[in-house]
Amino acid sequence: MIPRSDEANEVEEAIRGELRLMDPGVRTSREEASQLLDPEFVEVGASGRRWSYEEMLAALPAMPGNAAEGPRYVPSGMTGVVLAPGVVHLTYETEIEGRRARRSSVWRRVDEEAGWRMYYHQATPIPPQDD
Numbered sequence: 001m002i003p004r005s006d007e008a009n010e011v012e013e014a015i016r017g018e019l020r021l022m023d024p025g026v027r028t029s030r031e032e033a034s035q036l037l038d039p040e041f042v043e044v045g046a047s048g049r050r051w052s053y054e055e056m057l058a059a060l061p062a063m064p065g066n067a068a069e070g071p072r073y074v075p076s077g078m079t080g081v082v083l084a085p086g087v088v089h090l091t092y093e094t095e096i097e098g099r100r101a102r103r104s105s106v107w108r109r110v111d112e113e114a115g116w117r118m119y120y121h122q123a124t125p126i127p128p129q130d131d
Helices: 004-020 030-036 053-062
Strands: 037-044 050-052 074-084 087-096 099-109 116-125
Touching: 004 030, 004 074, 004 087, 004 099, 004 116, 030 037, 030 053, 030 116, 037 053, 050 053, 087 116
Parallel strands: 037 116
Antiparallel strands: 037 050, 074 087, 087 099, 099 116
16 A cells, blocks of 8 residues: 555546646647657547547647636546556546636556656536536
């Protein structure tokens, strides 16, 4: 079993990575985004579309939340749990331009050199009546 402080550190590292992926400078830089996405990355977006690593890196610069002066994702309630050594599951909500979504990400660390990378992400829209 991982000591509690190590689990907290793993969750903190995953949260840092998640927040970096919301930064417009990272979202518009293929080089920076590729360091945070696992080569086996998969996303099921709020639209229901399935995204691969290459598809996401190609599309990310044009997605919402990328302009330094424009609307940005506002996260709330981010929490995480260690599923196994080197594997963290995060859950939280975001809002951008009045649209809210519940989000879930799995981060993994294969080795120290590669660091923490997002392995899986899913976004589910929150209907307006759930406000």
